[in-house]
Amino acid sequence: MKKRLITIILIVLVSFTLAAEVTTVGSGSLNVYGSVGSGTIAFTVEQTNTTRIDLVNNTAIQPTGDGIVLGNWEFSASNQGSTVPYTVTYATTPLTSGTTTIAFEVIELNGTTVVPQTSNSTAFTAPIGSPLVTRDIAVRLIETVPALAPAANNYNGSITITLTTGT
Secondary structure (H helix, E strand, O other): OHHHHHHHHHHHHHHHHHHOOOOOOOOOOOOOOOOOOOOEEEEEEEEOOOOOOOOOOOHHHOOOOOOEEEEEEEEEEEOEOOOEEEEEEEEEEEEEEOOEEEOEEEEEEEOOEEEEOOOOEEEEEEOOEOOEEEEEEEEEEOOOOOOOOOOOOOOEEEEEEEEEEOO
16 A cells, blocks of 8 residues: 555656746856957067176187177067067177277077177077077177287177067
8 A cells, every 4th residue: 555655646746747847037148258368579688797808818708719698688479379580680889998999799609509690690480379589698809809909997899689570
């Protein structure tokens, strides 16, 4: 008898469940918002050495020397959608004191690779994504200091480093 009663109750419950209608009471929607940044490019030049260099006795500054590191440049980009060619140009003014000038060359150090910049520019292609490119910049004399160069503690020169894009 108990089994029959339980079976009847189950049949009644299943019947009511199947007969019940689903009624939507309300609904709404949510929007999903997203963005991908347009990408940024940064180029910085940093002077890391401001010490006066002994142009006669320092062997590293001589034409056969390894050069003296003066600083570095860094290129970084984010969200770069395609490969892009860049050129870094080095514009120099020679070391000058009064009417005496002493020429120097720029040396680019890419890790341990020494690249004299005879063309005063270097090119690289930045890959897709967020690339980072850095170079240390050194200088060395093109010729030894002339014997008749006047003694002075104010020989000053400069290197202007410029980044351009395109070909």
